[in-house]
Amino acid sequence: MAIVEAPDTGSEQLALTTGDAMASPADSLGVFQRPQGDTGWQSWLFTVDHKRIGIMYGATALFFFLIGGIEALIIRTQLAAPDQEIISADLYNQVFTMHGVTMVFLVVMPIGAAFMNYLMPLQIGARDVAFPRLNAFSFWCFFFGGVFFNSSWFLGGGADGGWFAYAPNTSVIFSPSHGMDFYAIGLQITGIASLVGAINLITTAINMRAPGMSLMKMPVFTWMSLVTQFLLLFAMPVISVALFLLTFDRIFDANFFNVAAGADPLLWEHLFWVFGHPEVYIMILPAFGIVSETLPVFSRKPIFGYEFIVFSGIAIGFMGWGVWAHHMFASGIGPISVAAFAVSTMFIAVPTGVKILNWMATMWGGKLSFTTPMLFSIGLVTMFTIGGLSGVSHSIAPADTQQTDTYYIVAHFHYVLFGGALFGFVGGFYFWWPKAFGHMLREGLGKAHFWIMLIGFNLTFGPQHILGLQGMPRRTHSYFDGYGFNFWNLVSTIGAFLIALSFLVFFANIFVSRRDAKKPGWISPGPDPWDARALEWMTASPTPSHNFDHQPVVTHRDEFWYRKYGETDDHELVRIASAEEVAHTGERTDVHLPAPSYWPIVLCLSFPLIGYGLIFNLGFAFVGGMITLMALYGLALEPVDDPDAVHGPDEHGSGDGDAVAVGAGPEEEASS
């Protein structure tokens, strides 16, 4: 098959093919039948398809990115010149807190989740994640947690204690609005999403790999996702405990952090950073995974030092637990503690440096094409290096006592999280867009996006290194004339608006490219527009709901690439098959898929109700609790898939309910 025809609409192509897989009422235990249909809004609300959930994670995160971005522009407008009070100190404190929390918990983490949900099952040749309904539950938890948190803007004001929420400044006496209540409960809800998602994706990666895909044949992105999920599995309980303590303190006067009652505020700092530092790696490792996929494709070479890339990721995952107190060098912990954490922090730079050098070696000797995803990936390597080096300067604890809580830190972590994670994610959007939606994003606009963003980013955060070293503290709503802060703040503000412009280009690109794909005469890029390497490119584009027409059998790392290229007799690598010959057509419709479910969204809808109840009136919490109970019963008792629904021929004896079995079709014939 040569070139795939254009889909009429994206949603139809993405649709579930199990519309007829409904239970007959006589067999069902639950009150309601499973939802059915593969088009329209219901097919999104009740979906359990990992790809739709991934897309919803991405779309929701981009929406929150707009909110967080507007908050960033408000911050930069206020700080454009000295002595400005365009917004009050009170509002500024809310805006910077909401900006930080939004970007960390509602943008970077869920964009990572979007990629992991969409790609992990595809990269390991699976039909879905291990627990599809739990996957939907995770997404809706995140969604309603984020909406709940942001609803504070309309209910008395946002959180004003900083994303780090140091006690006792977050107690009711010092933060009397309900903002911090929304923070504590909202993050608790999104935390459930991360924790459940971690269990789901760890199980998926460990149990659901296609035959032949040993752990050391897994694509690097899946490896980094697996490490990330383990970090989440152990980090989320810590912040959950801390947030419960804060919630009980604020709502029930529990006195966990009340100094007058004998509490030590350093307890919160430790709890927060025991979570908070692994959190940094939770945010960056998926992006490391993304560039480890894109750099080889656009260098036309395999990843250099696969084992070292993988094990350095694992090493970061372990060492990430031993460095948290480097956020507390000025907090008054003793000199031996400071020295120990300084040294451990320095050495976490080693596995990170190994990754950077392996990426360089991946490009070495290749044939590099500077497509948009490649530009963003090189952007990550170069920009993250700056953030990594400023990170080393923080690990020098005495130097950090000059740098901490200044703009030098703001510069550092934006080079890591924007220059690192976000550059990787945006590159990932451009790279996998055709896989998810069947059409490319325009390259010209993509490159414009990259260059404007690169320049804007460096103008915004580069000067903040200088501001910090000149002594400008962070989290200040204004600054005085006469401290040498004026010029670089203005530059930084101009840069911030350039970043905003670059994302306008991005959103325009999404719109324009989508319109292009609907024009008559548009030619589909096919399943493999980049001559890629990993298994996800073997599915049709956009990926059909059943993923693979039949289960692939894996013999190589970069399995897909080795089906396209083989060795001649004199050991020369040559193309032996076109992508279209190797890739699946996506036409098969008899793969057994888990049925959609009403209950994940209903269950998650009850959590914000409990939250509003705790804050405003316990009556709501009672209603919310009742809905929780009802939804749990609904989940437990809803009818399983109709056993008579259409299946692949070798299907039975394996999965039912949520436990999707690995087998999705007949063993395929070896293709090369």
Next chain:
Amino acid sequence: MSRFTTARARLFGLVAIVGLAASACASNAQQTTLEPKGPSADKINNLSNLTFLIAGVVFVVVEFGVLFVAWKFRRRDDDDDSVPEQIHGHTRAEIGWTVLPAVILAFLAVATVGTILDLADEPEDAVQIRVVGQQWWWSYDYDIDGDGVHADGDVNQPGIENPDEYETDIEVATEMVIPVGTPVYLDIESRDVIHSFWIPALNGKKDAVPGRTHHLTLEADEPGTYVGQCTEYCGLSHAYMRMSVRALPKDEYDAWVEDQLAEAAAPSSDLAIQGEEVFGTLCASCHLIEGTNDEYDGATQVSGAAPNLTHFASRGSYAGGIFELWNDVDGDGAVETEEIGAEFNDNQLEAWLRNPAAEKPLAPNASRGNEFGRGMPDLGLNEAQIDALVAYLIGLE
């Protein structure tokens, strides 16, 4: 074409960054970390410079390395579409670039640990000052008689067993005065939330955590005023919680101590006498002026404290260090020691007394869970009262 742009733009970016770094030492950056003026800050700066040097070399090598590789291995226009050699790795190279950074970092680690332990030492024969942070100003209690007990007007401070032990030493606000060339050993505490004490020219920062006492050593090599501000986010007016250290030659410092130990000056004019009466009826419930309202048991504030005003007019600034009490006579943008007492900045003080919350973000009213305010309330003073108070306060030299 894009590959040319790639390389050129990146080169430009690098040049720009180096240029930025070079211009970091702006002459008007009075709060900079890059110009140490005392031994502790010097030690930190030496270590920072070493780190920046190493990081700078790594930066140039890696960034130019990436650009070079991207340039050298770009796909040419005449590419024959053959597959480049599929290199999967090189174990010796991997071991090399794992060990090399580890060795560099081990070198830095030795220097770092040494400096950490060095800076943690308590100096001998140091001036002992207790630094207390509260929303949104700093107070300094000097243990002048060396009995280990600091002066403190605030006897409601948790942990104080016997208020009678707090004989009068010196208690000042916002501006710390220290002798040049003598180490000053700080006990840093907080009365409400976490703050952080930071004078970048003299040392790194140290958090003031309620319920704990942390220590920091300051020493200034030369006379001068060294500014800083609170660097742990402490709520509403965090940006306006400033402080400074005024280092004086030893003899001037001794004279300053002598002056501060005295009780407040008696009002010298009719207006000032009226001002003292206003103070007694409206201000004395929170502020202490020794010799005027010694019957004092803490401010009606969440922190339980308000600045001691006994020698108010000897200071350069007030309200958390954000307003100058004296005009900048020579117009150089800073009020130096010589300018204190020269030309009184009466407009600002009047505005402050008229309605403090209009001049600085404060939360002076009771709120949820809290019967007290945070920050100076609007006392509803009329203009005559304000004039009288100003006349009284400016006489408190």
